[in-house]
Amino acid sequence: MEIWINPACSECRSAVGLLDAEGAEYTVRRYLEDVPSEDEIREVLDRLGLEPWDITRTQEAAAKELGLKEWARDDSSRDRWISALAEHPKLIQRPIITADDGSAVVARTEDAVRDALARK
Numbered sequence: 001m002e003i004w005i006n007p008a009c010s011e012c013r014s015a016v017g018l019l020d021a022e023g024a025e026y027t028v029r030r031y032l033e034d035v036p037s038e039d040e041i042r043e044v045l046d047r048l049g050l051e052p053w054d055i056t057r058t059q060e061a062a063a064k065e066l067g068l069k070e071w072a073r074d075d076s077s078r079d080r081w082i083s084a085l086a087e088h089p090k091l092i093q094r095p096i097i098t099a100d101d102g103s104a105v106v107a108r109t110e111d112a113v114r115d116a117l118a119r120k
Contacts, residue, residue, distance in 0.1 A: 001026040001116065003107070004036070004044075004096040012095040015107045022117055026097075031089050038079075038086045044096060045082075047104035052081035055093040055106060062088040 003019065003026055005012035019026055029036075036044070045052060053073045057063060066084060068091075071077055085092050097112075098104045099119035107113045 001100055002029055002098045003027070004029045004031040004092070004094060004098075006030070006032055006090075006094050009094055011108045014110070015095045015097070015113045018110060018113045019117070024117055031092060031094070035089045036086065036092075038082050041082050041085050041092075044098065044104055047098060047102060048096070048106065050106075052078060052085055055096070056081065056085065057091050057093055060088075060091055063091055 001019075001024060003012075003015060005016065005028060007013070007030065016028070041052070045055070048055065051073065053068075053071075056068060058068050063069070066088070068081075068084065071080065093106050093108070095107045096104055097107045097116040099116045101119045103119055105112045105116045107116055
């Protein structure tokens, strides 16, 4: 199990705290420092069953500068979104937990973290 976090994020700290309290074995990836490649983002999206715009923080300054709210949300623009996430990792929703069963969850709530723990 791996968790993508920004240590400054309260939801990330809560998720890590819950994983620790449950005695989970996991790896922390500080994704702002260890930026995921476009291929890694594609893999996580497949595991999540989501599209890149579903995990994009559209209120971030970089999103506003890029005009993401105006971007098309369809198959032809998917690669453009993924490139933006790789170039501006702060836009990636957090935390994301990749579970041992090959799935993943956006773990912004305690229930979502528990869901990831149940997937071991």
